[in-house]
Amino acid sequence: MLTDERHQLIRDRLAAEGRVLAGELASRFGVSEDTVRRDLREMAKAGQCRRVYGGAVAAAPFAAAPVSLRGGHAVEEKMRLARAAVALLSSGQSLFIDGGTTNAAIASAIPRDLELTIATNSLSVASALSDHALVELIVLGGRFDRDLGTCVGADTLAAVAQLGADLFFLGSCGLDASRGVTAFDSAEAEVKRAMARNSAGIVIAVTNDKLATAAPYRVAGPEAIRHLVVEKTAPAAILADFEHQGAEIHFA
Structure with a gap:
């Protein structure tokens, strides 16, 4: 799976659920957790998510949603x-x-x-x-x-x-x-x-x-x-x- 494809799937998951876990994503994508953590770091740097312990949450925090x-x-x-x-x-x-x-x-x-x-x-x-x-x-x-x-x-x-x-x-x-x-x-x-x-x-x-x-x-x-x-x-x-x-x- 290409990097851009992983990033899009992560964005979709964040939009739907407000959070992602690195371990779950690694299993789903068939890649290492290090690869997922690198994806999350890149996305956080681009303002697409916010890193937290074990994964990431939506950049506009899901807890702030109606x-x-x-x-x-x-x-x-x-x-x-x-x-x-x-x-x-x-x-x-x-x-x-x-x-x-x-x-x-x-x-x-x-x-x-x-x-x-x-x-x-x-x-x-x-x-x-x-x-x-x-x-x-x-x-x-x-x-x-x-x-x-x-x-x-x-x-x-x-x-x-x-x-x-x-x-x-x-x-x-x-x-x-x-x-x-x-x-x-x-x-x-x-x-x-x-x-x-x-x-x-x-x-x-x-x-x-x-x-x-x-x-x-x-x-x-x-x-x-x-x-x-x-x-x-x-x-x-x-x-x-x-x-x-x-x-x-x-x-x-």
């Missing part, structure tokens, strides 16, 4: 993360759950025998919990952003300020052991920070493509993460950095 486009990405991985995340819950807790497709999967996976109080600014999370008989559901109003799928702004912040939570399930756009949790939208980041301040602990469930990446707006430092739920294939070196800063790692 939530409607991200819904079909890594569905099985998010379902596994969700099942592992809800194992951290116990009856009687109060939770914040903000936006994101992984958090929507978590809301859907919450066992029906758990009695919880859940506050959310996400319409998809609220919809997933609307028929959960034992959940006292608090929908945090405000200006609805269709791309984010959440309410943001002054009214949302005022509603968050009136509440407290045992745990905050924080939807992460980027997660890095030095920069911490980050987001692509300033209004979204502001709501996330408010929820973090009013919570006793932060839980993040994240797919591998978001590890060792960062978005422009800081939400919380890595030391604020109490529980980090990751895929079994998450890089050990990256996880060790989070463990060193106090996070408990859970594998899905």
Whole structure:
């Protein structure tokens, strides 16, 4: 297979899924991982992708795409993360759950025998919990952003300020052991920070493509993460950095 053909296939995969893994591409193309890594370096230099541990992500980060486009990405991985995340819950807790497709999967996976109080600014999370008989559901109003799928702004912040939570399930756009949790939208980041301040602990469930990446707006430092739920294939070196800063790692 010619270099240009590989590059086009990589671009197509990035457009469809937002990420590629060097090992998977090497197997698919019948070439060495060194060859794929060279392809990715060349493409990153040309601005066609952004290198991350083990592969690359789209140059215009997929996590910044509208939530409607991200819904079909890594569905099985998010379902596994969700099942592992809800194992951290116990009856009687109060939770914040903000936006994101992984958090929507978590809301859907919450066992029906758990009695919880859940506050959310996400319409998809609220919809997933609307028929959960034992959940006292608090929908945090405000200006609805269709791309984010959440309410943001002054009214949302005022509603968050009136509440407290045992745990905050924080939807992460980027997660890095030095920069911490980050987001692509300033209004979204502001709501996330408010929820973090009013919570006793932060839980993040994240797919591998978001590890060792960062978005422009800081939400919380890595030391604020109490529980980090990751895929079994998450890089050990990256996880060790989070463990060193106090996070408990859970594998899905």
